[in-house]
Amino acid sequence: ISTATTLAGSNFDNCMMNASGVYCMDSDELLAVENSKAATFVTKSGTLQPRKGNPEPRYFETEFGSINSMGLPNNGVDYYLDFVSQDQINHPGKTYFLSITGFNLAEDLELLQKVTDSDFAGVVELNLSCPNVPGKPQTGYDFETVDAILKAVFDVYHKPLGVKLPPYFDIIHFDQMAEILNKYPLSYVNSINSIGNGLYINDDTETVVIKPKQGFGGIGGEYVKPTALANVHAFYQRLNKDIQIIGTGGIQTGKDIFEHILCGASMVQVGTALMVEGPVIFERLTAELEAIMAEKGYSSIEDFRGKLNYL
Numbered sequence: 001i002s003t004a005t006t007l008a009g010s011n012f013d014n015c016m017m018n019a020s021g022v023y024c025m026d027s028d029e030l031l032a033v034e035n036s037k038a039a040t041f042v043t044k045s046g047t048l049q050p051r052k053g054n055p056e057p058r059y060f061e062t063e064f065g066s067i068n069s070m071g072l073p074n075n076g077v078d079y080y081l082d083f084v085s086q087d088q089i090n091h092p093g094k095t096y097f098l099s100i101t102g103f104n105l106a107e108d109l110e111l112l113q114k115v116t117d118s119d120f121a122g123v124v125e126l127n128l129s130c131p132n133v134p135g136k137p138q139t140g141y142d143f144e145t146v147d148a149i150l151k152a153v154f155d156v157y158h159k160p161l162g163v164k165l166p167p168y169f170d171i172i173h174f175d176q177m178a179e180i181l182n183k184y185p186l187s188y189v190n191s192i193n194s195i196g197n198g199l200y201i202n203d204d205t206e207t208v209v210i211k212p213k214q215g216f217g218g219i220g221g222e223y224v225k226p227t228a229l230a231n232v233h234a235f236y237q238r239l240n241k242d243i244q245i246i247g248t249g250g251i252q253t254g255k256d257i258f259e260h261i262l263c264g265a266s267m268v269q270v271g272t273a274l275m276v277e278g279p280v281i282f283e284r285l286t287a288e289l290e291a292i293m294a295e296k297g298y299s300s301i302e303d304f305r306g307k308l309n310y311l
């Protein structure tokens with residue numbers, strides 16, 4: 001039994017990695033994921049300049065997941081480019097993911113120019129879905145802007161690149177986004193980012209639990225799995241087959257991974273549960289997924305990927 005996968009033209013010895021934003025802020029965290037059973041890692045979304053992010057508390061774990069309004073804290077894209085470029089030397093042939101996000105098209109292009117000028121040989125994940133920068137709408141909900149960004153990006157950047165998308169909740173939005181995405185040579189789409197602007201309340205103190213944005217923040221964890229699975233499958237149904245899918249959202253067990261793959265995912269990313277359990281989680285997830293595959297008689301994820309049945 002193998003949980004190996006191929007994504008963006010690279011082979012990975014299993015189909016699990018961290019979600020951007022979790023266990024990927026600095027070299028210690030990235031090395032912890034590197035040295036775990038995860039197939040690879042993605043960095044925290046890098047911006048042109050380092051950012052402190054929003055005031056704390058800005059992350060809170062609840063019974064069924066998490067709420068965050070980090071505000072894009074990161075060490076700046078140069079830090080992550082330097083780290084991955086060095087890490088590639090230490091692990092020749094391994095493919096890593098670099099997440100980037102600009103605050104406008106010009107910044108996106110400047111970030112990509114930095115990647116082009118660097119030794120980075122991995123996959124770029126362009127984050128179109130940060131819900132927590134005050135005053136900035138999520139790019140992923142502005143379809144014309146997404147179209148304009150992808151047109152400009154693929155005019156200048158010709159190496160493997162995927163986009164991190166927010167969750168959509170309307171079938172027509174899946175149709176409209178897929179029509180745009182299918183115009184471009186994307187390696188993959190990654191669905192979903194957190195469900196934006198949820199609210200969690202401490203009943204005893206009658207108070208919100210995070211400081212930024214009067215307590216409003218992106219929701220992750222068990223809460224979001226049905227939405228994540230629907231977004232993975234909706235894009236799997238609609239996208240050209242050469243645009244693969246990374247499934248992110250609500251993964252806590254091998255069963256959750258199995259469901260994401262059944263919906264069409266070629267790779268899965270773990271966020272909240274990784275934050276809770278640490279990188280050792282990838283050992284448990286691997287064992288659980290392999291047990292399910294053994295039980296069902298599958299030897300590779302391609303035996304069941306995308307093969308969700310309808311009634």
Ligand SMILES: C=Cc1c(C(=O)O)[nH]c(=O)[nH]c1=O
Nearest residue numbers: 069070071072130132194218
């Ligand atoms: C990169 C910003 C993001 C953040 C953040 O830094 O607030 N939180 C998320 O849940 N998703 C993001 O994409």
